[in-house]
Amino acid sequence: MTSGMTSLAIYQKEAWYDLVSVWRTPGFVLPALAFPLVFYLFFGVLFSPSGSGSQAAYMLVTYSCFGIMGPAMFNFAMSIASDRAQGWLTLKRLSPMPVSAYLLAKMATSLVFALLIILLLFSAAALFGEVRLYQHQWLGLALLMLLGTVPFALIGLLLGLTLSDKAAPGVVNLLYLPMAFLSGLWLPVTMLPHLMQQLAWLWPSYHLSQLGLKLLAMDQGHAALLHLALLLVTSAGLTLLCLLVFRRVIGAK
Amino acid sequence: MNPDVNTDQTLLQLTQLHKSFAGKPVLSGVDLRAKAGEVLCILGPNGAGKTTLISAILGLIAADSGDIYLLGQLQQGASRSVALRQQLGVMLQIGSLPATLTVAEHCDLFASYYLAGYSATELVTLAGLEAHAKQRFGRLSGGQKQRLLFALALAGKPRLLFLDEPTLGMDVEARRGLWQQIRQLQQQGVSIVLTTHYLEEAEQLANRIMVLHQGKFIASGSPSELKALTQYKVITCCSALTDAALLALPGVLQLNRQPQGVTLHSSHAEQTVLALLTADNTVSQLEVSQVALEQAFLQLTRGDGTEAVGSEKEEQAA
Amino acid sequence: MKAIVIIGTAALLLMFFVLLPQPHAPLPASSAAAELDSNSFVLGPVRLFDGEQWRDERYIEVRDGRVSQLHLAKPDSQLPLIDGNNQWLIPGLIDGHVHAWGDALQQALNFGVTTVLDMFGDHQFLVAQKAARAGTERTTQADIYGAGTLVTAPKGHGTQYGMAIPVIDAPEQASDFVAQRLAEGSDFIKIVYTSPKALQRFAPSIDLATLQAVITAAKVQGVLAVVHIADSPSAQEAIAAGADGLVHSFFSAPVSAELLQRMAAEQRFIIPTMTVMEGMIVQQINDELLLQAPPPQLTPAAISSLQQRFGNGLIPKQRYQLLARNTEQMADAGVLLLAGSDAPNPNTAHGVSLLVEMVLLQRAAVPTLQVLQSATSAPAKAFGLTEVGYLRSGFKADMLLLSQDPMQQLTTLLQPAAIWKNGWRHQVKLPAANPAISAGLIADFANDVTARSGALAASSDSMMQGRSSAEMRWQQGVLQINGATRPGFAYPWAGVAWQTADSMETGSNFSGITGIQFRIRGTPGQYRLDAFSAGSFMPLSQHFAVTADWQTIEVPLAAFNGLNTEAVSMLLWNGPQGEFQFELDNIKLL
Incomplete structure (x- = not known):
């Protein structure tokens, strides 16, 4: 059996090269980092009434959420669909590499991107948006958003396992953008029509953003535990679904 | 396990392997045995069941019935242990590796998977791509890509090596070079299972050719025996x-x-x-x-041209 | 090398988070708002409860002390902006049942109660305060709407407090009686009624016909008629007679389905006044919510009042469950529920007890939203108030800013982050600490009747229309009291009172005192020493025997069980039954 050291090296290399390979794809990096930042500067800072900084703070949460969703969903969905189509995933599976190293590598890449987005948006909020938060709020928000990548990574994984490499980008966009809008990530959820507000409960992004807003006491006032529970249930459901699909599509144990 | 070369050691054995998809039999009772230091060439037209057979052996799909022994161990269903995978080498017909990683990086990554394999630099040398080590995979020619994939298959110094159409897309010179490497591996006692539809390749390399036709081996023997049979x-x-x-x-x-x-x-x-x-x-x-073999060969010859064209197209697309 | 990169990255990240800007100081909105000297401003962002429901609007625009508009986003306005810090904003609270005099309205406002409904009090007080409620002038007190003098039978409930009030005993007098009340300035009519079917009748009551006639007269003259009841049959009859609302609930029996249905269908309201009943039965809520660490706004008098009990302790605890169940059923049936404290009755104090009442309503399983409505929109609806109870365009900017979500944590009401009255930020003026009184001689009557602190005066129930009497005079180095204790008032008394401080409202701090010593002789008999806590009119008593010979009596302070030693307002030496004369000397604190 593999020694602990060697498997650790596999995990490290896998993660490193996944990150390197994504990092060398400008078509992925630029939109992933620039979209949330530009959107935030535009809607959260520029069009925000000056003075209280509270709209900039509100939008900081929602656009952070918007930002971290993208890389998680796209990296998983597109690269897994493409690795599947190209046979690269099959080759890896026949090597002694543990499947978990492959998935954790993708997760690590998503987290690095999430962290970069958080750093960018936090900087913008602090420098231009006059956002002033307590240290525990800044840190709490950053940690929450990092952890919050999990359900979106799972959605990406599910799509990556089921879609062709050609269909994946389109479908992810088709899910990503409406989900962001309907969860109140672009406009505050309270400004959406009543029906849409109710539909917001369907999306993990709504619950993640509400948890984030809760840190700033700007949420809609539902129980944090409820949001947390719904996120966990969604994640658990997605995990189960991924396992099922994984067995069917890849035929692994 | 005994690492010494023992030509009597059976590294791969299949008995009465059956597999059907949606009620349509694809493999119907395949028997096969490959020994250390043997190059076994599976020859067959498109649709003969080559891919299904390799997939079943490697555990990418589960056979309906029959036994698969890899390195002397009976395999269950579609799972292959990590310890086993440490000793297997596989080269599949795949479109592309992540295009933005370099040759050296791919070698580094694959080398890390194996406990007792080649180092990254050795793999680059094995692929004969020293001059292109820093080149991204996407910039390599079709032949160079095949050589890299071949080298990656050797990363773990495998005892049993599967090569699926290894010389596809290579020019004559590169092909001969690869043949030379395969012969060396054979001398080291590696058991090699090779699928091809180039008759010439099979004749050049194989100790034994097995002809797969409609899910069955219809003939098997040394290249000369088979030639006589036709x-x-x-x-x-x-x-x-x-x-x-x-x-x-x-x-x-x-x-x-x-x-x-x-x-x-x-x-x-x-x-x-x-x-x-x-x-x-x-x-x-x-x-x-x-005889059926001849029919098979005829189909092979026919299929040769069309499949080669198809593969080139695929490569261009990639 | 790798380790250096990792450590370096971690250090940079740490630095990044350390450098992120923080709010300058933990400034609550209140202090920012305090600087503003205007009743026109924009406040936000806040979560806004408008009295009826939680709104999506996050900003409230106030002009000249009235709500001008609610905004989803920060309005483009010249008005100064007060940062609401995303706290919770609700209308100023309305206490649906008080009896106000003295500084009651100031005390109420200190707790965010911006309007009170007085259910019987001095009509002159009402008229004097009414003028203030019309405008949006800066003020330190709550608005008052009131019943003025109540409607009761001769010797009925309401007459026992010592004020001479007009009474009614026949239906024919109803129309004139109501007209007189309205002429005095009453905003609505409050009637006291006990049904002949009631199991217990504590005092004489008007009969059903008179009740009916008064209600009719009120309606004819265009005002509301609300009824004080204490039991189920009286409630049924009052509602049947057309009462607009009941100003108490009852725990004599479960509320009948018929009454529920009728009250809900005909939009009658009820003010359960659970707090005062909690004080009769359970006597725990004030200890739990308030008295462990009394809010700083509470005056010593208010604390005494909160500690005071009805004291008979005879009502089984299950009665409170019955009351709570009745309240829950009424809420559930859709009867309009109003929060009211009945302050300053025992177990209650102005302002703070409305918050207690709201907590009790919530604990009686009334939905929290309805609890919030019960102190805002519900009383406005019930009494037709058009200026308060809502945060909507045109209403007074009476508002409370809360640091926590009241839907989650109702007790946040006890510590509002900010209070606005008429759009002016209200600065709570905390009561000064009571002066402590030291042990030693209080009065030796060597030259006169002066005391070291406060003053001595004769006192009897004649001031409450009782038939007792007392006079005092200085006589050769002693204090001589002549008087008579005669039945007539509910709690007859006659003797000499020592008011311990200049203000009865504050009293003196007796914390360092263990007992009272005095020399006394006089008409032999059973004498009584009464001790009063500030704000309380119910004394705690100790009896002692007096003979014709001088003797020195010592009464330990601890004997007055339940006395608020931090605010003792008065000690009262009462003579025995009948005519008496006694002499008092050398009053000392130990």
Whole structure:
């Protein structure tokens, strides 16, 4: 059996090269980092009434959420669909590499991107948006958003396992953008029509953003535990679904 | 396990392997055995079941029935242990590795998977891509890509190596180079299972060629034995002659008697038929046909061109 | 090398988070708002409860002390902006049942109660305060709407407090009686009624016909008629007679389905006044919510009042469950529920007890939203108030800013982050600490009747229309009291009172005192020493025997069980039954 050291090296290399390979794809990096930042500067800072900084703070949460969703969903969905189509995933599976190293590598890449987005948006909020938060709020928000990548990574994984490499980008966009809008990530959820507000409960992004807003006491006032529970249930459901699909599509144990 | 080369050691054995998709049989009772230091070439036209067979052996799909022994261990279903995978090498026909990683990086990554394999630099050398180590995969030529994939298959110094159409897209020189490497591996005692539709490649490399046709091996033997086999024709008829008389006819090598008649294998069918008709004027339902192997070969030859074209297209797309 | 990169990255990340800007100081909105000297401003962002429901609007625009508009986003306005810090904003609270005099309205406002409904009090007080409620002038007190004098039978409930009030005993007097009340300035009519079917009748009551006639007269003259009841049959009859609302609930029996249905269908309201009943039965809520660490706004008098009990302790605890169940059923049936404290009755104090009442309503399983409505929109609806109870365009900017979500944590009401009255930020003026009184001689009557602190005066129930009497005079180095204790008032008394400080409202701090010593002789008999906590009119008593010979009596302070020693307002030496004369000397604190 593999020694602990060697498997650790596999995990490290896998993660490193996944990150390197994504990092060398400008078509992925630029939109992933620039979209949330530009959107935030535009809607959260520029069009925000000056003075209280509270709209900039509100939008900081929602656009952070918007930002971290993208890389998680796209990296998983597109690269897994493409690795599947190209046979690269099959080759890896026949090597002694543990499947978990492959998935954790993708997760690590998503987290690095999430962290970069958080750093960018936090900087913008602090420098231009006059956002002033307590240290525990800044840190709490950053940690929450990092952890919050999990359900979106799972959605990406599910799509990556089921879609062709050609269909994946389109479908992810088709899910990503409406989900962001309907969860109140672009406009505050309270400004959406009543029906849409109710539909917001369907999306993990709504619950993640509400948890984030809760840190700033700007949420809609539902129980944090409820949001947390719904996120966990969604994640658990997605995990189960991924396992099922994984067995069917890849035929692994 | 004994690391010494032991040519009697069976590294791969299949017995009565069956697999069907949606009720349609793809493999129907495949038996196979490969020993250390043996290059086994599986030859077959498109749709013969080559891919299914390799997939079943490697555990990418589960066989319906039959036993698979890899390195002496009976395999269950579609799972292969990590310890086993440490000793296997696989080169598949795949479109592309992540295009933005360099040759050296791919080698580094794959080298890290194996406990007792080659180092990253050794793999680059094995691929013969020292000059292109820093080149991204996406910028390599088709042949260079194949060489890299071949090198990655060797990353763990495997005892059992599967090569699926390894020379596809290579020019003549590169192909000969690869053949040379395969021969070296063979001498080191590696058991190699190779699928190809280049007859020439099979003749050049294989100790044994097995011809897969409609999910069954219809012939197996050394390249020369198989070549001889393709000369035979099959004569079926109803004849009053005894078996001894029939066997005495010119060219007859083999006889099978069945309720509805006899089947003769002949190396000179025209002379056999002439003699038969002379000896027995009651002969009825006379039929002369080519052996299945020959049909298979014909299809192979036909398929050769079309499949090669298809592969090139695929590569361009990639 | 790798380790250096990792450590370096971690250090940079740490630095990044350390450098992120923080709010300058933990400034609540209140202090920012405090600087503003105007009743026109924009406040936000806040979560806004408008009295009826939680709104999506996050900003409220106030002009000249009235709500001008609610905004989803920060309005483009010249008005100064007060940062609401995303706290919770609700209308100023309305206490649906008080009896106000003295500084009651100031005390109420200190707790965010911006309007009170007085259910019987001095009509002159009402008229004097009414003028203030019309405008949006800067003020330190709550608005008052009131019943003025109540409607009760001769010697009925309401007459026992010592004020001479008009009474009614026949239906024919109803129309004039109501007209007189309205002429005095009453905003609505409050009637006291006990049904003949009631199991217990504590005092005489008007009869059903008179009740009916008064209600009719009120309606004819265009005002509301609300009824004080204490039991189920009286409630049924009052509602049947057309009462607009009941100003108490009852725990004599479960509320009948018929009454529920009728009250809900005909939009009658009820003010359960659970707090005062909690004080009769359970006597725990004030200890739990308030008295462990009394809010700084509470005056010593208010604390005494909160500690005071009805004291008979005879009502089984299950009665409170019955009351709570009745309240829950009424809420559930859709009867309009109003929060009211009945302050300053025992177990209650102005302002703070409305918050207690709201907590009790919530604990009686009334939905929290309805609890919030019960102190805002519900009383406005019930009493037709058009200026308060809502945060909507045109209403007074009476508002409370809360640091926590009241839907989650109702007790956040006890510590509002900010209070606005008429759009002016209200600065709570905390009561000064009571002066401590030291042990030693209080009065030796060597030259006169002066005391070291406060003053001595004769006192009897004649001031409450009782028939007792007392006079005092200085006589050769002693204090001589002549008087008579005669039945007539509910709690007859006659004797001499020592008011311990200049203000009865504050009293003196007796914390360092263990007992009272005095010399006394006089008409032999059973005498009584009464001790009063500030704000309380129910004394705690100790009896002692007096003879014709001088003797020195010592009464330990601890004997007055339940006395608020931090605010003792008065000690009262009462003579025995009948005519008496006694002499008092050398009053000392130990």
